[in-house]
Amino acid sequence: MTGEHSTGDGGDSDPAENATRRGLLRAAAGATVAGAASTAGCLGVTTPADVAAQNEVSGNVGHFVGPSWLADNREDTVVLDARDPERFREERIYRARRVPFDAVTARESTEEGDVPDADAIASAFGEVGVSPDDDVLVYGASVGSRVTRVAFALAAVGHEGSIRVLNGGLSAWNGRLGTGSRDRVSPTEYEPEPDDSAWVTREWIADRVGTFNADGPGLVDVRVPEAYLAAAGSDALNGDHDRHGHLPGAVDVHWVGNVSGRRMTEPTRLVQLYESEAELDRGEPVVVYGDDNVDPTSTWLTLKAIGFADVRLYDGGFGEWANVDGDRGRYPVETATNVVVETDGSVGGDDDGGDFSCTG
Known part of the structure; x- marks a missing residue:
């Protein structure tokens, strides 16, 4: 070694x-x-x-x-x-x-x-x-x-x-x-104490459909606008999904707006983005979701970093919601009502699985 x-x-x-x-x-x-x-x-x-x-x-x-x-x-x-x-x-x-x-x-x-x-x-x-x-x-x-x-x-x-x-x-x-292979480290017995206040489930969301970004929690879709809008013919649409669109009441703020090259976007810009433009309420829980359970964690941590106290991840993501079995009337997908907040960001390195250029 x-x-x-x-x-x-x-x-x-x-x-x-x-x-x-x-x-x-x-x-x-x-x-x-x-x-x-x-x-x-x-x-x-x-x-x-x-x-x-x-x-x-x-x-x-x-x-x-x-x-x-x-x-x-x-x-x-x-x-x-x-x-x-x-x-x-x-x-x-x-x-x-x-x-x-x-x-x-x-x-x-x-x-x-x-x-x-x-x-x-x-x-x-x-x-x-x-x-x-x-x-x-x-x-x-x-x-x-x-x-x-x-x-x-x-x-x-x-x-x-x-x-x-x-x-x-x-x-x-x-x-x-x-450099080289990792150091030898002694494994530990990590006993989890799951903190279910960090996430929400499909049923938690279904129980609150119709209240998001209105009288209830905030809901942020972190995908590119084309996926959120179900833009016909867009490469952003996941071919494995039975339905396209977004969760009812969600506002779209693409997660890359959190990042400027290899570092976080200026905090003053982030506050403007989420409080002024997305109109999220710090006094309510805010739920973030994406196509999977990776990209939305950027928004989860960013919101916590700028002072949102109760931020939660929908770990199942749109992939679970769009393909749910059974009565889909309980899990509606919305396309008619859309709120897209424009972002300007770019990710350096390969932490998003893509490349970065100076023209971003």
Whole structure:
């Protein structure tokens, strides 16, 4: 098994190890400069320190933190990598642990509808040595939905420690790096305490149809407008769905509006987007959903970060709702009434499964 290689200085080491460290430093500098160019509209940033500074988080924002926070708290924080195995092996934050993504998206079927599979999720965290009371920071290539899904999964199993996300992703980090296979970590017995206030079920939504974004909870569809609008012939329509459209009363705010390159969108813009334009009420619960249970976690965490206290995920997603068996009159799909809030965002790296360009 290949061990970690630190990019820090100091201590006795052989020439081969020093060469490895120098190579990692050069690779890190190149990656962070390239990342900064994409996150800041392709500005000519020249040093890793500049990139790190661009990704600091200020103001009254929860959950998202900058590189300096991690540098100050690294010894007391479990760092989780949300990227795929190949990227993890190539380069990562020193002593980070990779969480199997399939496990943290696991669902189980109940009479009320699909819900997070707390046992499978907790087992995945336990396998990489996470304990329920650990303070955890999650990072990826950006702050895309892979990262926020890991954060949601922790909340879903009732994680007692703090849950944070690294703004800017790996490119923002100018500290120690590692490479190769993961360190050996001792598994833990992670006993989940499922927090069902973090999600809602199909039946919970069905009981409240007709009240969303009116006299009851807020409801946000995070998909692209073409899917929300059931635009005929659009590639955005999922061919596996029996029906197209959106849940009655939902307002569409595409989740990519939460992200600017590799970092979160400016908080003042996010407040404007969700409070002024989407007209969500902070005094009511807000439910978010997408086609699956990954992308909407970006909006789930973003709303919590800007001060919405009661934000919940419909884990079954539109895929469950559109294809439900039985009396579909209880689970209507709407197309006639539409509210689309325009967003302007772009995701750097591969945290949304796509590519990023300067023209976004």
